[in-house]
Amino acid sequence: MRRYRGMSPTTTAAVALIDRLRVPVEDMSEQQRHEARATTYPTRKPFSALLGRVDPAVGITFGTAPARDGYEIPLRIYRPRAIRDVQTDVPVIVYFHGGGWVLGNVVNYDPLCTHLAAEVGAVVVSVDYRLAPEHPSPTAVHDAVDATTWLAAQSDVLRADAHRLAVCGDSAGANLAAVVAQVVRDGGSGWIRHQALLYPATDLTMASPSIEEHAHAPILTRTSILAFREHYAPKRDYENPLMSPLFGTLEGLPPALVQTADLDPIRDDGTRYAAALRSAGVETRLTNYLRVPHGFASFPGVSAAGAQHRWELVSELRRHLGLALA
Template sequence: MLRPYPGMAPWLTTVVTLVDAAGRKPIQDLDLDGIAANRAAVYPRGRLAQRVLGAIDPSVTITTAVADGRGGTRIPLRLYRSGRSGPGAPVIFFYHGGGWVQGNVLNYDPLCADLAAGVGAFVVSVDYRLAPEHKAPAAAHDCIDATRWLLARAEQYAVDASRVAVSGDSAGGNLAAVVTKAFRDAGADGIRAQALIYPAVDCTLASPSIDEHASAPILTRAGIHAFLGHYLDGSGVDPRDPIVSPLFGDLRDLPPALIQTADLDPIRDDGLRYAAALASAGIPVRVTNFQGAPHGFASLAGAYRGGEAHRRELVGFLTAALSAARAGVGG
């Protein structure tokens, strides 16, 4: 049964209704077995699925590696290289969404392959540990450690460690923002850009849009509370700690940012507030709020009418930032 949502186009309403009803219970109704099943689910790759989710660029080669993390942790990586990302290519690290609880790197193949082909970059998708088995800040530590591990092997992977960008959606946008702050705090200056797609940056849940879109498709207020409970409850981490809420703490001297938000998303205002906070700290920031879009629209790029514009802006921003770094422009 279709569940119309104000401001959403009929075709997109049909798609998100099917996504919501695809045999997956809401996160708040799942036990550990249900969560594990959701994590393992891989999107179909047929022609209709490609129309909705996007196709994997055939010019991109996908391989894997495993990074070493703190405490003996082993962190799987999924690597994307196109014909344009030869020796000395810039690097884009991507951190997937899923509320720090769900999601997997395979379902981001279309997006990561687009970045590899469109930007001419070597793309690294980090398969970080997930809650509730691994509480905060395990996910953040894995993303920081995997990023450092690969950049320390820049010669082995034939990449330019001085031209690096980070990106991610939702919880992955949170992790990308956390990584940029960790690198700044360590005095490392290789990260030249951060591209955050509807990022969750405030674990105190103070954004007004959470109540405005409490019953939105794809992500609801109840779902947000459940995801955050899995990630934070029992972790001993304060919700205002920048390791989980990058909105807080010092935002100076961070790389330029692109922030893309979804207008019908309960965490829309997280992204808008973060953009305003970065700008107040003197960071160049570009923010685009995509009208009629639900949370998760970047994974439904073929179904959402603004999907092409989202992808074009994302690729253009990263290309410009990494090209400027090669030319020695900016910080």
């Protein structure tokens, strides 16, 4: 039985509806997984009031990046229309969507990615990495690293300053963003200026106390976490830093923003990672948003935290990418 205590009435009603409409990952058949991945949410009213609007001031195009095994990784590219084609000094944000490495698609992140492009004043590239269980770990990590390193060399193609780059993601996507930051650092490159991690999964050993505290939370339960992990990491090498960035070497990483949800079973994955980053000398800002569940960034219209989290996210990205605060 899911627990909805602690949230505002509006948030409770919205997430209860979301839970009723979704099949939990642990109960999904293969066909249902594919159908869920292909499902796109309406962007018209009243849905946009819940999920956020797609900013019409941002153009959306498409591309691909080469993976190490010859696969072409699809990219969804967002560029503010106000940024002229001749203006090439704008930064780049590489985004990785959530979904437990099993679900999710780039289209449903149009509201957030267009918001980031418009408000930060950046080219945003959302990476459509391959999903488990068809492509278990480390395929998603390899796609994320390969896409990011390829993009860093594509300033001319992007008409942007790709060496002034941030990585960003939510949940499983934040896990990938954190891993990419570590891998790029290990390669001796310093072009990632910031990592913005929204309720990140950082420890696949499930040692965070909040997993038991919020085992029956809305949106994400302990049972679902176990199912996602089994799909993604069947070899059970949970302490490998490519899967659990908390176990990686953290010194020398770019500054980080970590946003957590107080009613989230993986809340402590974020707080523990932020503490570890600070202990390693990494400039880190941690904000725990009260009275919201996991995934709150995907439905910003149902709580005050939605607007606050977006303001903080945009402000931190602008600051670390060398842009004046709006």
